[in-house]
Amino acid sequence: xxxxxxxFVDVVANDKVSFSLQPNEICALLGENxxxxxxxxxxxxxxxxxxxxxxxxxxxVVRLGSPKDAIARGISMIHQHFTLVPSQSVxxxxxxxxxxxxxxxxxxxxxxxxxxxEQFGLNLDPDAMVHTLTIGQQQKLEILKALYRxxxxxxxxxxxxxxxxxxxxxxxxxxxxxxxxxxSVVFISHKLHEVMEISDxxxxxxxxxxxxxxxxxxxxxxxxxxxxxxxxxxxxxxxxDSIAGSTVLQVKNLRVLxxxxxxxxxxxxxxxxxxxxxxIAGVSGxxxxxxxxxxxxIRRSEGGSIRIxxxxxxxxxxxxxxxxxxxxIPEDRLTTGVCMDLSVMENLMLIEHCNRPYSKLGLINGRxxxxxxxxxxxxxHIKTDGVDAPVKTLSGGNVQKVILARELAGKPKIxxxxxxxxxxxxxxxxxxHQTILSQKERGAGVLLISDDLDEVLLLSDRxxxxxxxxxxxxxxxxxxxxxxxxxWMSGVAS
Amino acid sequence: MMSLSIVKGQPLSPAAKILLPLAAIVAALxxxxxxxxLAGGNLIKAYSSLVYGSLGTRFNFLETCVKASPLxxxxxxxxxxxxxxxxxxxxxxxxxxxxxxxxxxxVYGTWIPSxxxxxxxxxxxxxxxxxxxxxxxxxxxxxxxxxxxxxxxxNYVMIHIMGAMLYGPMQAxxxxxxxxxxxxxxxxxxxxxxxxxxHLGFLLAIAMVLIIWFINSRTVxxxxxxxxxxxxxxxxxxxxxxxxxxxxxxxxxxxxxxLAGVGEVCAIHYHLLMDISPGYGxxxxxxxxxxxxxxLGVALSAFFFxxxxxxxxxxxxxxxxxxxxxxxIEGISLGVxxxxxxxxxxxxxxxxx
Numbered sequence: 001x002x003x004x005x006x007x008f009v010d011v012v013a014n015d016k017v018s019f020s021l022q023p024n025e026i027c028a029l030l031g032e033n034x035x036x037x038x039x040x041x042x043x044x045x046x047x048x049x050x051x052x053x054x055x056x057x058x059x060x061v062v063r064l065g066s067p068k069d070a071i072a073r074g075i076s077m078i079h080q081h082f083t084l085v086p087s088q089s090v091x092x093x094x095x096x097x098x099x100x101x102x103x104x105x106x107x108x109x110x111x112x113x114x115x116x117x118e119q120f121g122l123n124l125d126p127d128a129m130v131h132t133l134t135i136g137q138q139q140k141l142e143i144l145k146a147l148y149r150x151x152x153x154x155x156x157x158x159x160x161x162x163x164x165x166x167x168x169x170x171x172x173x174x175x176x177x178x179x180x181x182x183x184s185v186v187f188i189s190h191k192l193h194e195v196m197e198i199s200d201x202x203x204x205x206x207x208x209x210x211x212x213x214x215x216x217x218x219x220x221x222x223x224x225x226x227x228x229x230x231x232x233x234x235x236x237x238x239x240x241d242s243i244a245g246s247t248v249l250q251v252k253n254l255r256v257l258x259x260x261x262x263x264x265x266x267x268x269x270x271x272x273x274x275x276x277x278x279x280i281a282g283v284s285g286x287x288x289x290x291x292x293x294x295x296x297x298i299r300r301s302e303g304g305s306i307r308i309x310x311x312x313x314x315x316x317x318x319x320x321x322x323x324x325x326x327x328x329i330p331e332d333r334l335t336t337g338v339c340m341d342l343s344v345m346e347n348l349m350l351i352e353h354c355n356r357p358y359s360k361l362g363l364i365n366g367r368x369x370x371x372x373x374x375x376x377x378x379x380x381h382i383k384t385d386g387v388d389a390p391v392k393t394l395s396g397g398n399v400q401k402v403i404l405a406r407e408l409a410g411k412p413k414i415x416x417x418x419x420x421x422x423x424x425x426x427x428x429x430x431x432x433h434q435t436i437l438s439q440k441e442r443g444a445g446v447l448l449i450s451d452d453l454d455e456v457l458l459l460s461d462r463x464x465x466x467x468x469x470x471x472x473x474x475x476x477x478x479x480x481x482x483x484x485x486x487x488w489m490s491g492v493a494s
Numbered sequence: 495m496m497s498l499s500i501v502k503g504q505p506l507s508p509a510a511k512i513l514l515p516l517a518a519i520v521a522a523l524x525x526x527x528x529x530x531x532l533a534g535g536n537l538i539k540a541y542s543s544l545v546y547g548s549l550g551t552r553f554n555f556l557e558t559c560v561k562a563s564p565l566x567x568x569x570x571x572x573x574x575x576x577x578x579x580x581x582x583x584x585x586x587x588x589x590x591x592x593x594x595x596x597x598x599x600x601v602y603g604t605w606i607p608s609x610x611x612x613x614x615x616x617x618x619x620x621x622x623x624x625x626x627x628x629x630x631x632x633x634x635x636x637x638x639x640x641x642x643x644x645x646x647x648x649n650y651v652m653i654h655i656m657g658a659m660l661y662g663p664m665q666a667x668x669x670x671x672x673x674x675x676x677x678x679x680x681x682x683x684x685x686x687x688x689x690x691x692x693h694l695g696f697l698l699a700i701a702m703v704l705i706i707w708f709i710n711s712r713t714v715x716x717x718x719x720x721x722x723x724x725x726x727x728x729x730x731x732x733x734x735x736x737x738x739x740x741x742x743x744x745x746x747x748x749x750x751x752x753l754a755g756v757g758e759v760c761a762i763h764y765h766l767l768m769d770i771s772p773g774y775g776x777x778x779x780x781x782x783x784x785x786x787x788x789x790l791g792v793a794l795s796a797f798f799f800x801x802x803x804x805x806x807x808x809x810x811x812x813x814x815x816x817x818x819x820x821x822x823i824e825g826i827s828l829g830v831x832x833x834x835x836x837x838x839x840x841x842x843x844x845x846x847x
Binding site: 296337338340349 | 712713714715717718720721724725727728729730731732733734735
């Protein structure tokens, strides 16, 4: 790919980016969110058409107008969100789109699939139904689909984001196998350790431009980090020692059902004290969403109790929770955290609009609200065209700052932060981390629920590993053992 | 070669939002010229007689105001509900409910002190219309029944209730038609100006525009109603009682439509009859959309529709074209407005390929 440029409205996603891939290699595309990695690969996969630049395969200039063109040339892309039909079998999923002719020939297809499985060491029962597969197996199926379409180049968009550590290891050995058998892999990621572990060559993008290219053998994590961010990044944020105070939140034997009526949180006990950060680590989908929803008061619990200070909280009542002084940072920032169509000011007032001085006798005090909003925008460094700009014009990081400002303005005793940095760029991430730490210093108890183990380990005083709605183990800062927490997260008691 | 694509753009400025409906109306009149010419009419004559017929004389202008009163109220009713994403397309039925209640007070409320009869009609009509809208709101919030379906179907229920009343207990003695006894004189809306039909209902409609504007922009309830409309999850998360907010919104929305029914009984017909509304409730939907759900926009677009309705009679007579052109222009203006609304968030871009 030479000098690829792609614009979206007024954002240049790729600015004269060049990229090459050799046979038998794993090349990593490294960059922050919004660096243009996925856009570049979507162009290679025919999803977008580049505004300028050209793509050459085996030396010949090609025009990839659709994913169909790309697949025909041996390029396959595996997205973060899988494109599988849950109610069909593995074999049927593989065959979709390449049935060949009018009549289905399942027998021949199965034979071919088994051949591919054997060749690449990917064991998956062709007759298994997809909805019974684990996430790791579903990813294998996506790889099989690509191989069945005779892919020579596999593009994997943040493939480890959804995997447990053990599954990641398995994926990496699969990728090595693919490369040995003559395939090439593009590995999109922003996780430095993984990039160093798996790739042969690393291409770093920043702000839509080529920044650098390194061979794995010639670089290290520190250099990659500073190339990616464009400045030296704090290896670990400074963590002032402090002594936790009295209990502010106590959860006893909490049981919560998920939206399908299955038990997602199963007898959970938890204690949060003043001046401490408790991290909840776990692979996504192990009850974090339901736990936070129950704590937020937006989901009724099936049993158990939640106490704030000395008071028992009714479940399913956001109002009671808010009055008790809990700040809540929801994981679904855009659907739960803010109203995208309302202005920054209106969003900042979402919780407090019914209290004095912001309203009196049902009438809104516009002046007080505006003054308060201006203060918050300044204190939290929210980048916006004024408080009347709709929140949907803000970047992801600034949307999160709006939520932080709103929730933390009342100096809460308890903060539940659910995936607080998901999808944010490194700068915004650091801001969120610093905010959480300063809240702890102020005396708040913080419950940090995150899929990002690095983040949990970086900030927490205590870490609890969650697996299928149950606590697998607990560890204190200073005694952190990554491997062991990883095992807990995958359901292995140790 | 050029290719066309629709891309997301910056939101429009407030000024552009105000100009948008006006642009839609102008565009509708331009496009509406085509059917007028096709019908063999003289374009200049047609439009000048349209303006003359609706605004040209004192009488015509006041008639347009009279006609605008129910349209403003049903337009407001729909706009207020839509703002909270309560899809009330049952303003017609709520209008009937208000009309029935006003008739009941106006005919049988002889024990009420005479200076209180008109206020009683207004309150009864508001409550009846509101009640009829709250039922679907309860079904929506408690049982998640789709509000588009229920509000629409409740119109037909109300038509049949009205039929049952007019062929039954409320039928005028000795009448074979489905019509009620006339309401007492004390229930008549007072006229505002001599030698015209302009009545209290017009003032009431204007007052409602201002009140709804105030509720929307200055009250906690209006703010909550908007929050529920743009993102019900975030509203619930923030401790807003979404169910009560939707029901309160429905009550006010239905009440406004009910007031339109009160006006038709107490100021135009003076008794209840089956065809008391030529579809004011449905026209209200179009008016609300054309007015971009803003109370002032609703008032202006209701006035525009009223001009079309009153002026098209004159246009038809003087330019010799069918009166149905009115409906054509109404339809075109809605279509143009819906397309124009697309540009509040999107832009069309030409790109070279």
